[in-house]
Amino acid sequence: GAVVSQHPSRVICKSGTSVKIECRSLDFQATTMFWYRQFPKQSLMLMATSNEGSKATYEQGVEKDKFLINHASLTLSTLTVTSAHPEDSSFYICSARGRRTGYEQYFGPGTRLTVT
């Protein structure tokens, strides 16, 4: 299969600071990456879709200025949570797909963000 990594796995930050989460496809070229948010005991909610070299497409209700997504290369996408607040605390999961994976998305292990 294809492997997707995320870094960091856990991060704690103070309210008002910004946090960057990286998502990497390790053994395939990811033409599309997706960012999800998951609250405790809930399902995954798609935040945005990013295609390599173009601006991300955000889902309705997701603030693009707060959740900055950059898909700068075929193996890396980053999500920056700007001016984080406690309500941004959540589990953030990325996924990736490419020509090699077809319709299937491969998921990263997730990043637990805690804002104090």
Added chain:
Amino acid sequence: AQSVTQLDSQVPVFEEAPVELRCNYSSSVSVYLFWYVQYPNQGLQLLLKYLSGSTLVKGINGFEAEFNKSQTSFHLRKPSVHISDTAEYFCAVTEKAAGNKLTFGGGTRVLVKP
């Protein structure tokens, strides 16, 4: 727009007993269907997928699912569960022309008891 309903939020089951997790979807076009498993504090792992062809799909860890177009269902089954199958299970659908955006069901928590 597509939607997914997982009818059971929790399913307790004894070890070595069979389990079925129900999933119904709503879409006006052709879809691809997926089942994922999530262990605590981890990402999602694909169990199986239906893209086309045979409606009975076999996946990893002894799981299988059957696509029923008339009932718009994609139920997941395992004939004999293990303690290690305790996890959260998500059904997901993507419309073939939807740019591969996945819509997830609410999840079913399976708790396998000894």
